[in-house]
Amino acid sequence: MDRIFLALVKLLSPFWTLSGADSRQLLLILKLKTTLSNREPISWRAGGSKKQYNLHPVLRSLLHMLLPALLGLTYVPLLLIIPDKEIGLLLVTFSYFLFAALMLVMTFSSQLTDTSDNSILLPRPVNSRTMILYRLLFMGYKFLTSAIPLSFAMIIALSIRDGWLRGLHYLALLLPGLTILFAAVQLLLILVLRFVSGQRFKKIVYWLQAIFIGWIYLSMQHSFMDKLESANLSVVLRYSRLLSWMPQYWITEAWMHKATWRMHLALWGSPVISLLFIVRVLAPKFSERLSEMGSGFETAAKGRTREARSTRAKQKHYLLLRHPAAQAGFLFARRFASRTTEYKMMVLPAYAYVIFTAFPLLSDIWKVISTGEGSIKAAKCLLPVYMLMYPVTAALMSIKASAQYKAAWVYETAPGSFRGHVRLGTGWALFTRYYFPAFLAWSVVLLIATRGALWSNLILMACNCIAVYFVQVLVLFKEMPASVSAESLKEEKSQRFFTTILVLALTALVGVLHAFLLLPLYWWVHLLVASLSLIAAWLLWDKIARTQ
Amino acid sequence: MSETAAVPAIEIINVSKSYDRPVLHNINLTIPQGQVIGYIGANGAGKSTTVKILTGLITEYLGQVNIMGKDFRQHMQEQKALIGYIPENAMLYEMLTPMEYLHFIGGLYNMDEAVVEERGHRMLDMFGLTEALHQRMDGFSKGMKQKVLITSALLHDPQIVLMDEPLSGLDANAVILLKEIIGGLKKAGKTILYCSHIMDVVEKVSDRIVLIRDGRIMANGTMSELRAQAGTESLEDIFALLTGRDRSHDHGGDFISIFNREGGAV
Numbered sequence: 001m002d003r004i005f006l007a008l009v010k011l012l013s014p015f016w017t018l019s020g021a022d023s024r025q026l027l028l029i030l031k032l033k034t035t036l037s038n039r040e041p042i043s044w045r046a047g048g049s050k051k052q053y054n055l056h057p058v059l060r061s062l063l064h065m066l067l068p069a070l071l072g073l074t075y076v077p078l079l080l081i082i083p084d085k086e087i088g089l090l091l092v093t094f095s096y097f098l099f100a101a102l103m104l105v106m107t108f109s110s111q112l113t114d115t116s117d118n119s120i121l122l123p124r125p126v127n128s129r130t131m132i133l134y135r136l137l138f139m140g141y142k143f144l145t146s147a148i149p150l151s152f153a154m155i156i157a158l159s160i161r162d163g164w165l166r167g168l169h170y171l172a173l174l175l176p177g178l179t180i181l182f183a184a185v186q187l188l189l190i191l192v193l194r195f196v197s198g199q200r201f202k203k204i205v206y207w208l209q210a211i212f213i214g215w216i217y218l219s220m221q222h223s224f225m226d227k228l229e230s231a232n233l234s235v236v237l238r239y240s241r242l243l244s245w246m247p248q249y250w251i252t253e254a255w256m257h258k259a260t261w262r263m264h265l266a267l268w269g270s271p272v273i274s275l276l277f278i279v280r281v282l283a284p285k286f287s288e289r290l291s292e293m294g295s296g297f298e299t300a301a302k303g304r305t306r307e308a309r310s311t312r313a314k315q316k317h318y319l320l321l322r323h324p325a326a327q328a329g330f331l332f333a334r335r336f337a338s339r340t341t342e343y344k345m346m347v348l349p350a351y352a353y354v355i356f357t358a359f360p361l362l363s364d365i366w367k368v369i370s371t372g373e374g375s376i377k378a379a380k381c382l383l384p385v386y387m388l389m390y391p392v393t394a395a396l397m398s399i400k401a402s403a404q405y406k407a408a409w410v411y412e413t414a415p416g417s418f419r420g421h422v423r424l425g426t427g428w429a430l431f432t433r434y435y436f437p438a439f440l441a442w443s444v445v446l447l448i449a450t451r452g453a454l455w456s457n458l459i460l461m462a463c464n465c466i467a468v469y470f471v472q473v474l475v476l477f478k479e480m481p482a483s484v485s486a487e488s489l490k491e492e493k494s495q496r497f498f499t500t501i502l503v504l505a506l507t508a509l510v511g512v513l514h515a516f517l518l519l520p521l522y523w524w525v526h527l528l529v530a531s532l533s534l535i536a537a538w539l540l541w542d543k544i545a546r547t548q
Numbered sequence: 549m550s551e552t553a554a555v556p557a558i559e560i561i562n563v564s565k566s567y568d569r570p571v572l573h574n575i576n577l578t579i580p581q582g583q584v585i586g587y588i589g590a591n592g593a594g595k596s597t598t599v600k601i602l603t604g605l606i607t608e609y610l611g612q613v614n615i616m617g618k619d620f621r622q623h624m625q626e627q628k629a630l631i632g633y634i635p636e637n638a639m640l641y642e643m644l645t646p647m648e649y650l651h652f653i654g655g656l657y658n659m660d661e662a663v664v665e666e667r668g669h670r671m672l673d674m675f676g677l678t679e680a681l682h683q684r685m686d687g688f689s690k691g692m693k694q695k696v697l698i699t700s701a702l703l704h705d706p707q708i709v710l711m712d713e714p715l716s717g718l719d720a721n722a723v724i725l726l727k728e729i730i731g732g733l734k735k736a737g738k739t740i741l742y743c744s745h746i747m748d749v750v751e752k753v754s755d756r757i758v759l760i761r762d763g764r765i766m767a768n769g770t771m772s773e774l775r776a777q778a779g780t781e782s783l784e785d786i787f788a789l790l791t792g793r794d795r796s797h798d799h800g801g802d803f804i805s806i807f808n809r810e811g812g813a814v
Contacts, residue, residue, distance in 0.1 A: 024655075024658070025655070025656060028652065028655045028656065032641065032644075032652050035643070035644070035648075036641055036643050036644070039643040039684075116639070117639065117641070118605060119605065119633075119635045119637075119639045120639060120640070120641070120653075121656075122603070122604055122605050123603040123604055123605060123628060123631065123633040124628060124653070124656045124657070125625045125626070125628040125629045125656065125657065126625075126656060127625050287607070288607045288608055291600075291604070291605050291606055291607050291608075
């Protein structure tokens with residue numbers, strides 16, 4: 001894969017030179033970046049000791065593609081169920097692009113302004129256009145290697161239904177479409193960066209992510225999808241002229257051989273124009289901002305924020321924590337989580353993925369609440385409570401790393417047996433920050449909507465989640481908070497992936513047991529099981545506090 | 549003196565830089581070619597910011613910087629090729645071996661591969677890294693990384709060398725070697741801006757010393773000029789005097805007294 005990518009970059013050298021970059025340096029930097037990416041160790045935990053295996057690049061690429069390829073399977077039913085080929089393809093392409101955009105904003109936006117190698121590259125004679133182009137190309141390559149496997153299942157389904165040439169045709173059309181999406185998102189971010197200081201940019205990207213979560217919700221709520229399901233394309237076009245400006249529509253029309261020459265021109269021409277615009281016009285300012293971001297100066301908190309922080313510091317509520325080390329861990333985690341933009345940017349996408357996954361299941365929730373059968377209603381209402389465990393798991397997995405410093409030595413040099421207490425305090429802080437508020441809000445809504453019918457189930461669910469969460473703290477959170485460098489956390493991506501899947505599977509298992517075995521039972525059974533879960537949680541609490 | 553040599557290597561004219569607070573106030577400094585300038589100041593005085601401006605790591609500032617007589621902003625790419633930069637913290641691509649890293653850096657300067665190979669081998673040999681030439685740097689100590697960093701900064705034979713705490717993490721032999729290298733570079737007519745807190749090294753290697761405090765240049769002269777100006781012998785005393793530190797006060801005693809109070813840690 002890397003070789004093909006590099007060969008393609010080399011082949012297009014005249015274009016890079018035309019855009020003002022140094023194509024020789026560009027190739028050199030991209031070669032380096034792919035080498036570094038291939039050398040990142042993939043690690044598993046085996047018997048408590050860390051073993052690292054450097055995989056063959058081909059195997060590594062396949063592993064990297066596995067998850068998106070599996071996720072892509074969810075599009076196939078949509079494609080096959082809808083009888084109208086055009087509507088079906090448009091619907092699937094819409095959904096696919098939405099997920100690709102989510103991936104792009106949530107996972108890749110921080111890479112655009114990664115300043116970790118500023119001190120290596122910026123003092124060297126590398127021009128600003130080369131700097132921006134290498135980032136775009138490398139990110140684009142990484143994005144495509146995730147987004148293309150996401151379409152594999154659709155392409156196979158199309159190939160089986162309409163012949164392999166039609167499948168390949170769709171793939172060929174997706175490439176410029178994804179490039180448009182990629183260029184549009186980067187253009188937006190780079191334009192934002194042009195008008196705000198580099199120091200504020202990270203915070204703005206954080207808010208953009210938050211806005212994007214809202215946008216996903218709204219676009220799903222008011223999307224073309226439900227209209228598409230029940231109407232033909234001409235009706236949809238009448239409903240919204242916006243559709244004709246979207247690459248998803250151009251792709252569908254091109255695949256159906258109905259695209260106008262303007263659509264073809266837009267599909268193939270706009271990525272080139274956007275890229276040229278970014279590199280030729282926006283690059284110099286981007287480099288200035290980048291150098292400013294890497295200068296090591298962070299914006300100090302505003303007066304009001306500082307005051308609020310000092311007031312909060314005085315009102316120390318440790319929520320049941322008694323040991324000073326646990327209280328210290330709790331306070332640290334609270335402050336770290338509220339003050340570190342990079343950390344927030346790691347946790348926030350988890351909420352977006354929850355919304356994205358939960359929405360199709362919850363789209364008819366109000367109808368179900370008012371008219372649905374009892375147990376289905378309860379199962380639907382309670383589903384998000386278990387799903388909200390994902391953000392808190394992400395928060396727990398990310399708190400051990402810090403981009404700013406490695407604090408391992410603090411724990412290594414301090415005397416006494418306190419590590420378990422620190423872990424407990426940290427874990428508890430994250431649970432109360434990332435789970436409780438969402439749980440309480442959803443519970444209040446449900447209790448009002450169902451006139452209190454689900455109260456015992458909600459209590460059971462909360463107790464189950466606390467118990468499952470403490471299993472996570474015990475199993476996943478063996479490091480001290482902020483004691484691992486951010487780079488090491490990146491290296492452990494695969495390990496995180498497998499353990500996260502296992503732990504989420506545990507949450508799902510508890511959820512399934514609840515839904516199928518306990519849900520229809522009497523309220524006192526719920527309370528009995530809830531008290532058992534609480535006892536388990538208390539035992540785990542004690543066990544974590546005692547671990548070293 | 550030739551016309552080229554008459555052009556200052558570095559000219560900093562009315563340079564100011566602010567973040568949330570001003571960091572540099574109207575700095576004016578001229579560094580002739582072939583001189584070693586010791587640039588000293590307390591933490592947060594503005595030393596690193598000056599160096600970052602001179603390396604192009606910071607591009608938004610007021611005033612003008614000329615490198616070899618040309619405006620740095622206007623001719624940045626061309627001028628960067630004349631500069632070698634040794635930063636304080638060893639940032640390297642640690643997944644590479646030292647030779648791979650040097651080949652990459654050499655490539656950015658469009659250097660011939662054979663030249664990089666030859667120079668890289670010889671320089672790393674001098675630093676005692678012969679055994680580690682083809683080992684990945686993720687297992688290196690801080691000092692070993694610093695040696696690779698110094699090598700990479702000098703690989704392209706720069707006219708101007710900017711050193712920001714270059715001794716950080718180096719062992720005693722490497723410190724001696726680096727001091728000798730600075731002497732060699734000076735003889736070869738290179739210009740060096742040497743930022744450090746280690747006064748005795750600054751005193752030994754510098755032709756001229758510039759002292760910066762709160763973003764302002766407080767002193768600029770040869771060691772003898774500074775001695776005459778301050779009326780004291782050692783650079784440490786001059787530094788303390790110009791940065792407003794009272795050396796007669798027993799700060800050590802004050803520090804220890806913190807622990808002696810009731811409820812203290814000791």
